[in-house]
Amino acid sequence: MKIIDAHMHFSNIKSFHETAEKLSFVDYSAAGIQKEYQEANVVLGIGMGLTETDNMGFPDYDAQTPMGLDLDAAIPNNLVYCAGINPYDLGEDALKRLEAEVQKPNVVGIKIYLGYYPFYAYDEVYEAVYQLAAKYQLPVVFHTGDTYSERGFLKYSHPLAIDEVAVKHRNVNFMMAHFGDPWTITGAELIYKNSNVYADLSGLIVGTEEDLLKKSEGRFLDHLRHALVFADSYDKLLFGTDWPLIPIGPYIEFIKNLIPEEFHQQVFYDTAVKIFPKIKPYLE
Numbered sequence: 001m002k003i004i005d006a007h008m009h010f011s012n013i014k015s016f017h018e019t020a021e022k023l024s025f026v027d028y029s030a031a032g033i034q035k036e037y038q039e040a041n042v043v044l045g046i047g048m049g050l051t052e053t054d055n056m057g058f059p060d061y062d063a064q065t066p067m068g069l070d071l072d073a074a075i076p077n078n079l080v081y082c083a084g085i086n087p088y089d090l091g092e093d094a095l096k097r098l099e100a101e102v103q104k105p106n107v108v109g110i111k112i113y114l115g116y117y118p119f120y121a122y123d124e125v126y127e128a129v130y131q132l133a134a135k136y137q138l139p140v141v142f143h144t145g146d147t148y149s150e151r152g153f154l155k156y157s158h159p160l161a162i163d164e165v166a167v168k169h170r171n172v173n174f175m176m177a178h179f180g181d182p183w184t185i186t187g188a189e190l191i192y193k194n195s196n197v198y199a200d201l202s203g204l205i206v207g208t209e210e211d212l213l214k215k216s217e218g219r220f221l222d223h224l225r226h227a228l229v230f231a232d233s234y235d236k237l238l239f240g241t242d243w244p245l246i247p248i249g250p251y252i253e254f255i256k257n258l259i260p261e262e263f264h265q266q267v268f269y270d271t272a273v274k275i276f277p278k279i280k281p282y283l284e
Contacts, residue, residue, distance in 0.1 A: 001264065003042045003252065004272040004279070007141075007177055007202035007240025008033070010069040010079055011050040014057050015148065016244050025208045026244040030072045036248040037078065044282050045243075046272070047075075048111045048141065048177075049084030058149060059116035061086070065094040066101040067111075075106065080279055082109035082141050087117050087125045095128055102136050108278040109139045109175075115147045115157025122164040130169050139173040139275045141200075145181040148206075148245075159187050166194040173275045175238065178203045184224050188231035198275055201255055201267070202240030209250040216254060225258070234263035238271050 009016055010033065020028035027035070037045065049067040052060045067084030069075050083101045086094075101107055110133055112126060119125055121142060133140050144159040159180035166174055176199040180187030190197045204224060205215050215221065228234075237259070241251050252268075259267050273280060 001041065001268060002283075003040065003239065003268045004283075005037070005042050005045040005241050005243070005248070006175075006238040006272045006276070007200045008045045008047055008079075008243040009050060009245075010045075010047045010071045010075065010081075011052075011067075012070050013050060013052055019206075020244045023208055025247050028071070028244040030074075030076055033079070033243065034076060036243070040249045040252055042248060042252075043078065044279060045079045046108060046240075046276060046279070047079050047081035049081050050111075050113075051084070057151075059113065059151060061088050061117075063089070064097075065089040066098045066107075068101075078282065080106045080108045080276075080282060082111040082139075083107050084111045084113070085126070085129055087112075087119050087123070090125055090128065095132070098129070099132055102132060102138055105278070105281070108276045109141055111141045111143075113143045114161070115143055115145075115152040115154060116149065118153050118156055120156055121161040122168070126165075130165070130172055133172045134169065137277065139175055139198075141175045141177055143178070144176045144187065145178045145183060159183055159190055162197060163190055163194065166190070166197045170196060172196060173198065175200055175275065177240070178242075179224070179227070179237075182223060184227035185230060188227040188233070191233045191236040192231045198236045198238060198271065200238040200240040201258075203242030203245060205251075205254070206242070206245045209247055212246070212250050212254050216257070221258075228258065234259060235266050235271060237263075237267050238275070239268045
């Protein structure tokens, strides 16, 4: 089965380097991602545009919209990306840059970092972004749930705020990163209720293969398993890894064990093609 990784990273972010080095399970480089993808039959990765301008780490209030992928001088041919948004840089010039960016063939969506920046999904600051998404028929990906940085604000990353945006912008598809974890029941209700809301399953566990095995046992994932059954919307779910925060091969097996086999083709491939239409030329 061919696999699309609908949520990964390829940016020169201090915390990503530190995690990869500390846990010693990922070669966070162009060569590293190519090796892991080849071994796991991942044919395409969708990177989340993200940049840092100082040593404070992300969230970076000075990063320029649109944020892209800057881990290497060149982006590998099997990686595309979602242009990242800094809501503090959404003036006229930034919106012009964003519109030019989303017209590039390898820019397949837009990424908004709820929680990392203190604005709700329905805040007026993002309205122009949603208008561009509608104009170019691009999905908008929201970070939801726990923030990797303690400098984030959790109330802004709660997925319930996406409901208002989804109702107002019915002509735009939205994807909740991380299924809203730990608020997965809310995430489940959102994808059940709204035909234009989807969720990726990236970053549900961060760490080594041993961490995956340990947390797959016991009650750690009870809330997630409950939400998956409650939603009964496997056609609204996409596979993603959040690489480099987890090794790709073991994470694929982890998600396969969570999702009934009859829905694997949708979760690991078909739904990504559906909501990211610009990726089709990269799969031929």
